[in-house]
Amino acid sequence: MKLAMKLFGTLIFTTMILLGAATSASANPFPDGNAQAGQQLFEHYKCNSCHDSMMGGDGNKIFTRFDRKRNTPDGLIEQIGLCSGNVNAHFSAQEKQNLAAYLNIFYKFK
Numbered sequence: 001m002k003l004a005m006k007l008f009g010t011l012i013f014t015t016m017i018l019l020g021a022a023t024s025a026s027a028n029p030f031p032d033g034n035a036q037a038g039q040q041l042f043e044h045y046k047c048n049s050c051h052d053s054m055m056g057g058d059g060n061k062i063f064t065r066f067d068r069k070r071n072t073p074d075g076l077i078e079q080i081g082l083c084s085g086n087v088n089a090h091f092s093a094q095e096k097q098n099l100a101a102y103l104n105i106f107y108k109f110k
């Protein structure tokens with residue numbers, strides 16, 4: 001009986017681990033993006049230079065304001081493409097993924 005309980009416990013535990021892994025795997029909308037590389041691009045191109053003045057000093061607020069424009073992962077990628085023109089950059093698909101992965105610390109898309 002004791003052994004059966006132990007086995008049952010192990011089974012529950014393993015199932016929870018597996019479920020957890022599956023959930024975290026699907027929770028990243030930009031699996032190919034490197035957030036750290038994205039942050040470097042963001043800083044290099046001074047992406048917040050406009051957003052700062054628009055948002056009264058803290059440009060990052062543009063990503064979390066209640067009436068923000070972009071509310072889907074695809075929309076975020078699209079906006080990055082649009083704003084790249086503002087800094088005369090031509091980002092590759094990979095670079096857009098990196099920027100999106102970085103900006104997702106604000107957007108929190110799952």
Ligand code: HEC
Nearest residue numbers: 045047050051062063068069070079080083084086087099
């Ligand atoms: C020349 C000014 C300017 C620069 C530089 C700029 N942006 Fe923007 N950005 C804007 C404007 C204007 C908006 C749209 C604001 C609106 O429609 O209310 C915007 C909006 C955004 C949004 C959407 C915010 C939301 O509401 O969800 C993202 C994401 C974004 N920019 C990313 C970037 C990135 C990444 C860069 C650097 C590559 C960048 N921006 C550089 C002007 C700029």
